[in-house]
Structure formats: structure tokens, C-alpha cells
Amino acid sequence: MLLSAQNVSKEFGNLRAVAGADLAIEEGEIIGLIGPNGAGKSTFFNCLAGETLPTTGKIVFDGVDVTTASPETHARLGIGRTFQVPATFEDLTVLDNVMVGAFLRHPHRTHARAHALKVLDLVGLKDRQDLRARSLGTPGRKRLEIARVLATGPRLMLLDEALAGLTPAELQQAIALVRKIHETGVTLVIVEHIMEVIMTLARRIIVFNQGHVIAQGEPQQVVKDEAVIEAYLGRGHRNWRKKD
Ligand SMILES: Nc1ncnc2c1ncn2[C@@H]1O[C@H](COP(=O)(O)OP(=O)(O)O)[C@@H](O)[C@H]1O
Ligand SMILES: [Mg+2]
Numbered sequence: 001m002l003l004s005a006q007n008v009s010k011e012f013g014n015l016r017a018v019a020g021a022d023l024a025i026e027e028g029e030i031i032g033l034i035g036p037n038g039a040g041k042s043t044f045f046n047c048l049a050g051e052t053l054p055t056t057g058k059i060v061f062d063g064v065d066v067t068t069a070s071p072e073t074h075a076r077l078g079i080g081r082t083f084q085v086p087a088t089f090e091d092l093t094v095l096d097n098v099m100v101g102a103f104l105r106h107p108h109r110t111h112a113r114a115h116a117l118k119v120l121d122l123v124g125l126k127d128r129q130d131l132r133a134r135s136l137g138t139p140g141r142k143r144l145e146i147a148r149v150l151a152t153g154p155r156l157m158l159l160d161e162a163l164a165g166l167t168p169a170e171l172q173q174a175i176a177l178v179r180k181i182h183e184t185g186v187t188l189v190i191v192e193h194i195m196e197v198i199m200t201l202a203r204r205i206i207v208f209n210q211g212h213v214i215a216q217g218e219p220q221q222v223v224k225d226e227a228v229i230e231a232y233l234g235r236g237h238r239n240w241r242k243k244d
Pocket of ligand 2: 042043084
């Protein structure tokens with residue numbers, strides 16, 4: 001098992017954003033993590049990536065207890081995550097942004113640069129390497145965010161709505177990119193509201209609601225699950241395509 005999370009909770013005052021969630025990830029999986037807005041998906045990612053300390057629970061990555069480890073330790077062990085709001089360095093060039101990630105495993109500048117260029121080639125941004133990050137449009141920024149994380153050499157990548165805000169054509173390219181990343185041997189957990197992305201990519205779906213895992217299994221089964229339909233539609237509104 002690559003990652004195991006047991007009874008993970010995160011409380012903000014009286015609010016239990018994550019309330020005793022369990023998750024087991026096998027190497028090579030592509031897991032879709034879905035759930036209505038406010039279900040606790042991003043907070044759960046924060047716990048898994050070491051950005052926030054869980055209130056309860058235990059997280060083990062590749063045999064190492066990482067529950068209280070720093071984000072840097074997580075990155076070094078091979079857990080990378082993208083942020084719902086892209087965390088790129090706006091005034092740096094595209095290449096420099098990716099080199100920031102590459103330095104984790106390539107301390108020498110020339111090696112970091114070569115590695116970053118390889119990653120930029122993979123994500124299709126090599127021709128824009130000298131542009132400032134701020135000058136990229138939405139699809140470019142999404143790709144840059146993915147590239148920066150990819151350059152850290154993750155074994156597990158957590159994508160938090162990394163494909164939101166794209167046109168249908170851009171979405172197809174982004175789906176192809178995620179497949180390509182998976183083919184290089186990276187295990188993926190994808191949070192996404194766009195069900196087309198989840199249904200196309202995920203072999204297994206985990207459904208979050210109010211901080212709990214309320215269903216999991218094969219995509220075709222899970223979308224028919226009564227508890228899942230209730231979580232999304234029960235309060236009389238549709239969240240499938242709504243952005244946070
Ligand atoms: N830093 C924080 N402080 C207080 N409440 C938070 C914080 N982060 C998230 N929350 C709350 O936790 C709940 C889960 O949020 P989040 O994890 O962002 O859900 P999702 O990603 O599924 O939309 C929400 O009610 C949100 O308002
Ligand atoms: Mg979120």
C-alpha cells in the first residue's frame with residue numbers, strides 16, 4: 001500500500017471539516033475524490049500533504065508515519081499536491097517556477113534546469129518557458145501548477161480541481177496530460193467537480209460528504225449510489241459543475 005489514512009479528522013473550532021476519514025491508496029491507482037462544496041476534500045488533501053496537522057488520525061506513506069511531518073518532508077518522500085487556487089510565482093518565468101520544484105531532487109542549477117525543461121516538455125509548456133507566470137491564461141497556469149509539482153518527483157500526486165475552468169477542448173488536452181503523468185508511474189488522487197473528468201480517468205471513486213467517506217467503488221456503481229445522489233441533490237441544488 002502506498003498511502004493509508006486512518007480516522008483522520010480536522011477540526012476548526014466547532015466545525016469538523018474532516019470527520020474520521022479513512023483512505024487506502026495502492027501504487028498505480030487513479031482515484032477520483034468527489035463531494036459537494038464544503039465536504040472537506042481540500043482540507044483532507046491538506047492533511048495528506050502535511051499542510052495542516054490533523055486533529056486525530058494516522059497517515060502512513062510508504063511505511064513512514066507522516067501524520068505530523070512537514071510539507072517539505074512530504075514532498076521529499078514523494079507526496080505532491082496542486083492547490084485549488086494555483087500557487088505559482090507570478091513574477092518568475094515559467095521555467096523558474098518549475099525549477100523551484102526541480103531543486104528538491106536536483107540541487108545543482110544545471111541539473112535542475114535540465115529536469116525542469118524535461119517536465120515543461122511533458123506538460124506542453126516548453127515553448128513558453130521564458131514568459132512570466134502571470135502572463136499565462138487559465139489552461140497555462142493549470143499546467144504550470146502541475147509542472148511545478150511534477151518537477152518535485154512525486155510518487156503520489158493530489159490534484160485539487162486542477163482541471164477546473166477549462167474549455168471542452170482544453171479539458172481533453174488536460175485529461176490526456178493526466179494520463180501521460182500516470183503512465184510515467186505516478187499514482188493520482190483527483191478532486192474534480194467535472195464528472196466527465198472523474199468518469200474518464202478514475203478507476204475508483206471516493207465520495208466525501210460532511211467530512212466522511214460516504215461511498216466508494218467503481219465509478220459506474222458509485223454514481224448510482226443512493227447516499228451519493230442524496231448528498232449532491234438532497235438539499236435541492238445541483239453541485240456537479242459548480243466551482244468552490
Ligand atoms: N482554514 C480554515 N478555517 C476554518 N474553516 C475552514 C478552513 N478551511 C476550510 N474550512 C471549512 O471546512 C469545511 C470544508 O472545506 P473544504 O475542505 O475546503 O471543502 P471542499 O474542498 O470539499 O469544498 C468548509 O465548511 C470550510 O468552510
Ligand atoms: Mg476544495
